[in-house]
Amino acid sequence: MTLARLALSGKPHDVTLFLNKAARRVRETDPAASEKLSAMVRAATSRSSALRREAGVPVPVDADSRLNLLRIEHSTDAAKPVLTREVEAQIVGLVRERQSLDRLVASGILPTRSALFVGAPGVGKTMSARWIASELDLPLLILDLSAVMSSYLGRTGNNVRAVLDYAKRQDCILLLDEFDAIAKRRDDATEIGELKRLVTVLLQEIDEWPTNGILLAATNHPELLDPAIWRRFDMLVEFPKPRREEVASAIRSFFGLESDAAGEWADVLSILLDNTSFGEIEKRVSSLRRASVLDEVPLDDEIQRFIRARVADLPHSELMSLAERLAAVPGISQRAASEITGVSRMTIRKRAQQESQSHG
Numbered sequence: 001m002t003l004a005r006l007a008l009s010g011k012p013h014d015v016t017l018f019l020n021k022a023a024r025r026v027r028e029t030d031p032a033a034s035e036k037l038s039a040m041v042r043a044a045t046s047r048s049s050a051l052r053r054e055a056g057v058p059v060p061v062d063a064d065s066r067l068n069l070l071r072i073e074h075s076t077d078a079a080k081p082v083l084t085r086e087v088e089a090q091i092v093g094l095v096r097e098r099q100s101l102d103r104l105v106a107s108g109i110l111p112t113r114s115a116l117f118v119g120a121p122g123v124g125k126t127m128s129a130r131w132i133a134s135e136l137d138l139p140l141l142i143l144d145l146s147a148v149m150s151s152y153l154g155r156t157g158n159n160v161r162a163v164l165d166y167a168k169r170q171d172c173i174l175l176l177d178e179f180d181a182i183a184k185r186r187d188d189a190t191e192i193g194e195l196k197r198l199v200t201v202l203l204q205e206i207d208e209w210p211t212n213g214i215l216l217a218a219t220n221h222p223e224l225l226d227p228a229i230w231r232r233f234d235m236l237v238e239f240p241k242p243r244r245e246e247v248a249s250a251i252r253s254f255f256g257l258e259s260d261a262a263g264e265w266a267d268v269l270s271i272l273l274d275n276t277s278f279g280e281i282e283k284r285v286s287s288l289r290r291a292s293v294l295d296e297v298p299l300d301d302e303i304q305r306f307i308r309a310r311v312a313d314l315p316h317s318e319l320m321s322l323a324e325r326l327a328a329v330p331g332i333s334q335r336a337a338s339e340i341t342g343v344s345r346m347t348i349r350k351r352a353q354q355e356s357q358s359h360g
Helices: 002-008 012-025 031-046 048-052 085-099 101-106 125-135 155-168 193-207 227-232 244-255 259-272 278-295 299-313 316-327 334-341 345-359
Strands: 070-073 114-119 140-143 173-176 214-219 235-239
Touching (some): 085 101, 085 235, 114 125, 125 140, 125 173, 125 214, 244 278, 278 299, 299 316
Parallel strands (some): 114 214
Antiparallel strands (some): 070 140
16 A cells, blocks of 8 residues: 555655665565565666656746746756855755665665755855755756735645645755745734645645655744744754854855955954855955956955945954954055054054964
8 A cells, every 4th residue: 555655646766765675674585576676676766767757847837927936947067155064064965865865765765855944144045955956967946936926815825836746746956935935833813824724735745745856945034934844844954144264264265266365364354244144245255356356456455445444333352353363464564454443553563462472
C-alpha cells in the first residue's frame, strides 16, 4: 500500500527510497532478490530525467489578469553570497546534500526538502536561493505575490495551490518570498477564513514536499508566521546582520579590483557600516566606486569624503576607534586623521601608543 501511494502521488525519489529500504531488509534472507531490486533501482535512477521532469507543462497564470504566477530564473553562474560563517555552512551543506543525493537515497536517507530563511532585508536570503539553484543547475521558481494575491475571495488560495502543484512536478527550487503574506497566524482576527484555510494547505504541502526539489520560504517578519509553520520545515536558517569582522571581510570582497583600497580601508569603513546588512554594504561600496569614476577622483579621496560626512553620527567610543584606525591607513597621518574625525592629535597619539604597548 505504501509503495502504491508513493507511486500514485508522483514522487519518484520517495519510491526509490522505499525500494532501497526494502532491498536492505531482505538482503540476508534473500540476497538474490535484494540485488535484483537494487539493480532495478539503479537502472531507473540512470533514466531519472525522463521520470522526474514533466515537459511542456504551462506556467500557471491568474485567471483574471492572465499574469504568470511564477518568475522562472535560469542561471549557472550566480555569485556566491557573502554570508556569516554559520549561515554559509548551512547553505553549503544543503547544496552538498543534493550533489550527493544518490548516496543518501541508496542509504534510505531523505535529503533536506524544505528550508525557512529568516532575516532582515539585504542579508542574503534571495541571493542564497539563487546560488543554490545555480550550483545545482536547477531553475529557480519565485512566487510572484503581486500576481498571486487576488481581491476575489478564494482566488488567492487557488493561485497558491496552482503554484505548488506546478512546482512539485518539476526538478526545481521553489522560493516563496515574503512568506508571511500567505502564512499568517491563524489567530489573526483581521484575516479572512480563506487565508486561514490556505495556511492549513501550506502545512500539508511542506510535510509532503517531494525529494526531487527544494521548497524555500523567506520572511522578513517571522513574528507574523503561524506557529505551526516553524515545525514543518526541515531546516531553519536565520540570517543575522554581520558582525564587525564579517563587515570588514564583506567590504574587502565588494571592492573587487581595488584590492589595495579594500585592504587599507576595510577596518575603517567597518566602523561606519557596522550593524548594516550585506546588501547595504555592497550598495555603499558600489556607490563609492561609481562616485570615484564619475568625479574623476582617487578612490581614497572618495572614501575620506564619505567618512567626513558620517563621523558626526558616531558615538564617542566608536569615533575614537575610527580615528585610531584611520591613522593606521598608509598615507594618512595623525594630523589628517584628526582633521577628518575632529579627534585631537594628542588623543590619537596616546591611543596609538597604548595599542603598541598592549601588543608589545
